[in-house]
Amino acid sequence: MTLGSVREEISRIDYALIDLIAERQRLAAAVAGEKHQSGGAVIDPGQRTRVLNRAFDYAVTHGIDPVEVRKIFEILIAMNEERQREYAGKGNLP
Numbered sequence: 001m002t003l004g005s006v007r008e009e010i011s012r013i014d015y016a017l018i019d020l021i022a023e024r025q026r027l028a029a030a031v032a033g034e035k036h037q038s039g040g041a042v043i044d045p046g047q048r049t050r051v052l053n054r055a056f057d058y059a060v061t062h063g064i065d066p067v068e069v070r071k072i073f074e075i076l077i078a079m080n081e082e083r084q085r086e087y088a089g090k091g092n093l094p
Contacts, residue, residue, distance in 0.1 A: 021076065028080035032087040042084045048077055 059069035
């Protein structure tokens with residue numbers, strides 16, 4: 001592979017990651033709707049812990065730095081929580 005082709009592949013992966021983050025955000029809106037109907041709170045510490053532990057463990061099995069992966073997932077969770085607050089606050093529940 002040439003440097004250019006490797007960079008093209010990285011760019012393709014970057015776009016795929018953004019697509020997946022957008023999908024995760026869409027699902028956060030659906031979660032907000034479910035929580036609203038059931039009276040649940042936006043922040044669910046138990047779920048947050050489960051997601052972070054799952055990401056950490058999965059990173060370990062793939063040989064990548066689990067601490068850094070955990071940081072990424074903390075950001076993703078914060079984004080989802082914010083999306084849920086936006087939907088709950090505006091009444092734009094799915």
